Amino acid sequence: MKKFTLLAALSAFLTYNLIAQFATGGTQISYAAVNNHRSFISPVADGNYYVTWAAAAAGNVNSVKLAAYDQRGVVLNGWSSGGKNIGPTTGNFYSPQIITSEDSGVIMVWHGSLGDSSFSRIYAQKYTESGQALWNNGNPLQITTGTNYMDENPMIISDRNNGAYIAWTRCDQALDANSGDVYMQHITAKGTVAANWNAGCAIVAATGGLQECWPQLALTPDQSAVYVSYVSGPAQATSLVINKFNTSNGLVADGWTSSGQIVSAGPNVVPQINCNVKLYTDSSNNAIVFWLEQRVTVNGEIYMQQISPAGTPLLASQGLMLAGDIASGQGVNYLQATQDADGNFSITYNNLITNNDVAAMRVQANGTVLWSDTLITNGGASANPYPVYDGTGGLYVFYVNTSTPEKLYGIALDASGKLRDGWTLPGSSFGAVSNYDVLNPNYDINAAFVGGKAIVTWNRLLTSGYYEIFSCNLLSTGKQCTQCIPVITSLQGNVTLCHGHELTLSVIPDPYIQYNWFINNQSSVDSSYSVHVTDSGTYMVIVHNTQQNCSDTSAVVVVTAQPSPVVTLSAFSENNICNNSEPVILSGGSPAGGVFSGPGVSAGDIFTPSQASVGDNIILYTYTNAEGCSTSAAQSITLDDCTGIDSAPGDMRLLVYPNPASLYVVLTCPQNLITGKLEVRDMTGRVVYTSIATDTRMQVPTTAFANGEYMISVTLGGHMGVKWFVVNR
Numbered sequence: 001m002k003k004f005t006l007l008a009a010l011s012a013f014l015t016y017n018l019i020a021q022f023a024t025g026g027t028q029i030s031y032a033a034v035n036n037h038r039s040f041i042s043p044v045a046d047g048n049y050y051v052t053w054a055a056a057a058a059g060n061v062n063s064v065k066l067a068a069y070d071q072r073g074v075v076l077n078g079w080s081s082g083g084k085n086i087g088p089t090t091g092n093f094y095s096p097q098i099i100t101s102e103d104s105g106v107i108m109v110w111h112g113s114l115g116d117s118s119f120s121r122i123y124a125q126k127y128t129e130s131g132q133a134l135w136n137n138g139n140p141l142q143i144t145t146g147t148n149y150m151d152e153n154p155m156i157i158s159d160r161n162n163g164a165y166i167a168w169t170r171c172d173q174a175l176d177a178n179s180g181d182v183y184m185q186h187i188t189a190k191g192t193v194a195a196n197w198n199a200g201c202a203i204v205a206a207t208g209g210l211q212e213c214w215p216q217l218a219l220t221p222d223q224s225a226v227y228v229s230y231v232s233g234p235a236q237a238t239s240l241v242i243n244k245f246n247t248s249n250g251l252v253a254d255g256w257t258s259s260g261q262i263v264s265a266g267p268n269v270v271p272q273i274n275c276n277v278k279l280y281t282d283s284s285n286n287a288i289v290f291w292l293e294q295r296v297t298v299n300g301e302i303y304m305q306q307i308s309p310a311g312t313p314l315l316a317s318q319g320l321m322l323a324g325d326i327a328s329g330q331g332v333n334y335l336q337a338t339q340d341a342d343g344n345f346s347i348t349y350n351n352l353i354t355n356n357d358v359a360a361m362r363v364q365a366n367g368t369v370l371w372s373d374t375l376i377t378n379g380g381a382s383a384n385p386y387p388v389y390d391g392t393g394g395l396y397v398f399y400v401n402t403s404t405p406e407k408l409y410g411i412a413l414d415a416s417g418k419l420r421d422g423w424t425l426p427g428s429s430f431g432a433v434s435n436y437d438v439l440n441p442n443y444d445i446n447a448a449f450v451g452g453k454a455i456v457t458w459n460r461l462l463t464s465g466y467y468e469i470f471s472c473n474l475l476s477t478g479k480q481c482t483q484c485i486p487v488i489t490s491l492q493g494n495v496t497l498c499h500g501h502e503l504t505l506s507v508i509p510d511p512y513i514q515y516n517w518f519i520n521n522q523s524s525v526d527s528s529y530s531v532h533v534t535d536s537g538t539y540m541v542i543v544h545n546t547q548q549n550c551s552d553t554s555a556v557v558v559v560t561a562q563p564s565p566v567v568t569l570s571a572f573s574e575n576n577i578c579n580n581s582e583p584v585i586l587s588g589g590s591p592a593g594g595v596f597s598g599p600g601v602s603a604g605d606i607f608t609p610s611q612a613s614v615g616d617n618i619i620l621y622t623y624t625n626a627e628g629c630s631t632s633a634a635q636s637i638t639l640d641d642c643t644g645i646d647s648a649p650g651d652m653r654l655l656v657y658p659n660p661a662s663l664y665v666v667l668t669c670p671q672n673l674i675t676g677k678l679e680v681r682d683m684t685g686r687v688v689y690t691s692i693a694t695d696t697r698m699q700v701p702t703t704a705f706a707n708g709e710y711m712i713s714v715t716l717g718g719h720m721g722v723k724w725f726v727v728n729r
Contacts (some may be wrong), residue, residue, distance in 0.1 A: 077131075339389075
């Protein structure tokens, strides 16, 4: 056999893609060539946030997505750009809703049907901030199990103990207009039904022959009860009902009945998913409900009611009217609301009285109006406002300018309902000039206040013909997206670079961004979106957005170049050996402390010929120094095909019995290995027993060995005998 020897020090170029988030007219969140819509945001206390949305593809293939971002709009580690595809692998899924749990995870609910079923069920899953699915072994948790009805449009609130309360509408298979009922379930932090709750679900409203649907939920501050509101009655003649349920068992609370308390007898409460009916609680455990109703005018009025824990209405018997003009016959529509830190409520709506402008007001829980009828726009052609409390008493309001092309706008109010300094009507546009911003008629706007600034999401029609989800992280001024905050590392601070390797610092390329890289505080000639680093130094980038006319400087990345070790590997003495030879312990690597790898290598330094290939087998020796830099060297072991030939010369052959062993093994050792080093190793290569071979027959105790496979070897000079045995008690 020809002996083949290879000696090489192996090094590689290691590239880090350290990404910055830039976007013009907002940051694109979804990227699939489908219609994406109905996005919802849920903030995390650390300034990060989650976004969910629905995706509708051709052929009626519908899915739900979930993504996570830091406060700069950068995708969090463990999450996918464009969002995770949530749900079973086959089927159609809709109406995702999310909440952030107290442990900073996210709980998501949605409804849909499997690929082989026409029935819709409710599903849920909880993810950690790093993207790990926690419930049901990582599979979607099916909340409902029936096969003869449609469970749809789930709503969710936190149980304030890392779990959730979920309510939904259930219809029969035929989707009869009067078959709707409302059900609820409590899922714990572990993804199980809460103790004492019905495993099937709690019945909220199930009156035969009467449609009951569109539930909203609110947990009392003392966490003793959950209020659930829902709409009841046939289309165009609906009333609003509320009921109260014990959190301890899901049963109707004392003093309440299964039919609940009628908040408004109609004639027509107008619900939609996530708007027109909003339910809250106040510090006294009262329920606070706002709703849109077509009672006096065709376009509707906004009402509110405060209901005591005992079920008594505390305001006017049919609710306190907040907006609408009975005398003129004009009204309002599209109600949204938000509760601030003081327990007050800010309400926004379309004011049809003033040619379809957007308006806002603020009320206390007892119905006292703090300020009202603040016009956000004054030229009409505006729709579907969404309010966000700003953390300091003020309010951001986002809305759609319905002129062609449609645009997403935003404006800021102070604590008294007046325009903030520096703001004028109609506010600032966040949309791209060449595209429609919002999908008519849903106008899918959602927003939250995260990390000291407002974040808004919406869907935009691209030139591809598809709607994609965008987000905008507002600057402190609130007048433009934070497109000038460069992020060139998600590691923050120090980065170690090994000599012979390369580090790439990059930002997302953008035609409107100009880049100026600085190395050791000196401007470099590199003006591209990335630089290649091979030496120690401090690196940062200054960017200028020519479209938004803003500039900003990134955080500094400190790169420390560390020496890579010099590694050698001597030629193996075990060469040109038989493929059925006994295992051997590899050596010859320098510096000591490295590990071997390659064909037939296990436990870091054991080479088993029968597990390698006939011919040349390249074996690597890799050493990592204290700075974390690694280098490898290589040699080969050539195996001959010795099938049918004894596996070892007679003068090196060991005999071990009994095998398997329990208390001990007897080792029979050839004469030429007497006084040799005797070792027993486990499958990890760890030496578990050592001695000297003092006789041709020795007893080795195994009582201290765990069950498993072991290798016993005797080495003397250039001779070695090896045998495998098993301990099994």
